[in-house]
Amino acid sequence: MDRGLFISMxxxxxxxxxxxxxxxxxxxxxxxxxxxxxxxFASQPIYGPGYAxxxxxxxxxxxxxxxxxxxxxxxxxLDIAVNGPGFIAVQGADGQEAYTRAGALKITDxxxxxxxxxxxxxxxxxxxxxxxxxxxTIGSDGxxxxxxxxxxxxxxxxxxxxxxxxxxxxxxxxxADGLFYLAAGGKSPTDETVHVSSGTLxxxxxxAAKSLVNMIELQRMYEFQIKSMNSTDTNEQSAxxxxxxx
Amino acid sequence: xNVALWAAKTGLDAQNTQMAVIANNLANSxxxxxxxxxxxxxxxxxxxxxxxxxxxxxxxxxxxxxxxxTGVRIAATEKSYLQGSMLQTGGSLDLAVSGNGLFQIxxxxxxxxxxxxxxxxxxxxxxxxxxxxxPLSPAITIPxxxxxxxxxxxxxxxxxxxxxxxxxxxxQIQLANFVNLQGLMPIGGNLLTESASSGSPQVGAxxxxxxGTLSQGSLxxxxxxTVTELVxxxxxxxxxxMNSKAISTTDQMLQYLTQNLS
Numbered sequence: 001m002d003r004g005l006f007i008s009m010x011x012x013x014x015x016x017x018x019x020x021x022x023x024x025x026x027x028x029x030x031x032x033x034x035x036x037x038x039x040x041f042a043s044q045p046i047y048g049p050g051y052a053x054x055x056x057x058x059x060x061x062x063x064x065x066x067x068x069x070x071x072x073x074x075x076x077x078l079d080i081a082v083n084g085p086g087f088i089a090v091q092g093a094d095g096q097e098a099y100t101r102a103g104a105l106k107i108t109d110x111x112x113x114x115x116x117x118x119x120x121x122x123x124x125x126x127x128x129x130x131x132x133x134x135x136x137t138i139g140s141d142g143x144x145x146x147x148x149x150x151x152x153x154x155x156x157x158x159x160x161x162x163x164x165x166x167x168x169x170x171x172x173x174x175x176a177d178g179l180f181y182l183a184a185g186g187k188s189p190t191d192e193t194v195h196v197s198s199g200t201l202x203x204x205x206x207x208a209a210k211s212l213v214n215m216i217e218l219q220r221m222y223e224f225q226i227k228s229m230n231s232t233d234t235n236e237q238s239a240x241x242x243x244x245x246x
Numbered sequence: 247x248n249v250a251l252w253a254a255k256t257g258l259d260a261q262n263t264q265m266a267v268i269a270n271n272l273a274n275s276x277x278x279x280x281x282x283x284x285x286x287x288x289x290x291x292x293x294x295x296x297x298x299x300x301x302x303x304x305x306x307x308x309x310x311x312x313x314x315x316t317g318v319r320i321a322a323t324e325k326s327y328l329q330g331s332m333l334q335t336g337g338s339l340d341l342a343v344s345g346n347g348l349f350q351i352x353x354x355x356x357x358x359x360x361x362x363x364x365x366x367x368x369x370x371x372x373x374x375x376x377x378x379x380x381p382l383s384p385a386i387t388i389p390x391x392x393x394x395x396x397x398x399x400x401x402x403x404x405x406x407x408x409x410x411x412x413x414x415x416x417x418q419i420q421l422a423n424f425v426n427l428q429g430l431m432p433i434g435g436n437l438l439t440e441s442a443s444s445g446s447p448q449v450g451a452x453x454x455x456x457x458g459t460l461s462q463g464s465l466x467x468x469x470x471x472t473v474t475e476l477v478x479x480x481x482x483x484x485x486x487x488m489n490s491k492a493i494s495t496t497d498q499m500l501q502y503l504t505q506n507l508s
Binding site: 012016017019020021022023024025026027028029030031032034037039059060062074075076102104106107108109110111116117132133134135147148149150151152153174175176177178204208211212215216219222223226227229230233 | 248254257288289293312324328428442445446457491499503506
């Protein structure tokens with residue numbers, strides 16, 4: 001049996017996975033602060049007796065496209081978008097510090113500030129808490145000031161500051177929950193140069209045109225692989241026929 | 247099952263839901279006191295195909311890994327509590343809240359509901375009621391002899407009676423506010439009810455303690471921005487088409503496979 005068939009199979013399998021990554025990007029074209037995934041493949045020669053002519057395709061680590069999305073004005077004081085590089089620190093599912101660009105915040109009945117998916121937003125000293133307030137303002141450095149409920153506007157006070165970080169994107173990985181974590185674990189320090197703008201949200205950075213072209217390319221590449229499997233099959237059949245006639 | 251197909255399918259689902267939200271906003275662009283909803287998208291869990299950094303032997307780690315995203319979902323719909331614009335109607339029982347606060351309405355089952363819709367009328371007993379006939383809480387009863395009704399910015403309701411120059415104060419309208427307005431549950435009929443995540447209501451007189459003031463003779467219009475909604479509709483439609491294209495492409499790939507390898 002020609003191992004070429006299996007080589008094509010690894011190619012087809014990986015391309016289908018790449019298509020899944022691409023489709024996931026397209027599905028998230030409207031997700032606030034979403035960062036597109038990229039996938040890369042590596043050649044994996046098969047070493048053994050004889051010359052290593054057979055090279056499998058294996059999926060490499062997938063990367064993340066950290067380019068910025070467009071800013072969308074919403075007017076809501078609890079919507080923040082990070083200007084330029086940087087992230088908002090939130091508490092991941094296992095209590096670890098995680099980072100996100102999705103700044104659609106809300107306040108729970110107990111006064112905790114969370115993201116849409118319910119992760120607590122962090123300050124330098126733990127989850128951000130705000131008192132019941134009639135108005136909330138988030139400053140460009142993440143400072144939250146409130147007018148407590150039942151008090152006049154003059155009673156405005158600063159309550160906490162959202163932790164904004166700017167770790168090197170090389171040190172980040174995307175977790176299974178779509179949040180970013182430091183690959184080596186631990187926490188990133190607060191970065192004073194990161195600024196947010198209130199009343200705006202950052203859109204997904206998925207490029208529709210790029211994703212569609214990518215989709216077509218992957219489809220054709222997939223067809224090449226199938227074609228190649230087909231040819232291998234035809235070769236086998238020819239060889240078989242030759243054996244029979246001789 | 248093929249992740250590529252399902253990821254695109256979740257995209258179709260989510261865009262479809264967003265379209266429903268947009269359509270509802272547009273349908274309510276003339277509803278008094280309506281607050282626009284928006285759909286919040288969230289990416290689904292990632293599936294680890296190859297775990298990066300897993301041990302390939304006792305001393306070495308896999309340098310490569312792959313995780314596939316499984317699509318998107320609508321995590322929540324949130325109401326925007328931005329102020330709508332003021333429409334002058336001149337009606338003496340048309341009230342608008344300028345600033346924070348919701349009118350309290352007594353439901354038929356005795357519980358309270360909340361609304362920004364201040365287009366009140368009178369029932370047969372002279373109670374101030376909503377268009378659906380639910381009374382304002384605390385109840386304000388206008389005597390039948392009243393010639394004119396005045397509602398002050400602080401919610402004080404006074405009436406004048408024919409033949410006298412004296413005004414009579416008959417009550418004060420109270421407003422309610424919540425820690426998490428987004429947590430209120432819309433029940434239709436321009437009404438919202440308290441939920442576990444909204445917190446309990448803080449009641450106060452208009453104009454005090456951070457509550458907005460009332461303005462008589464005006465109504466708060468819907469805060470739906472039709473231009474925003476139309477732009478959202480276009481992006482939603484295109485995203486829907488892209489997801490549909492992703493499904494058909496994946497389908498064609500599988501079709502090619504089954505047709506050419508048999």
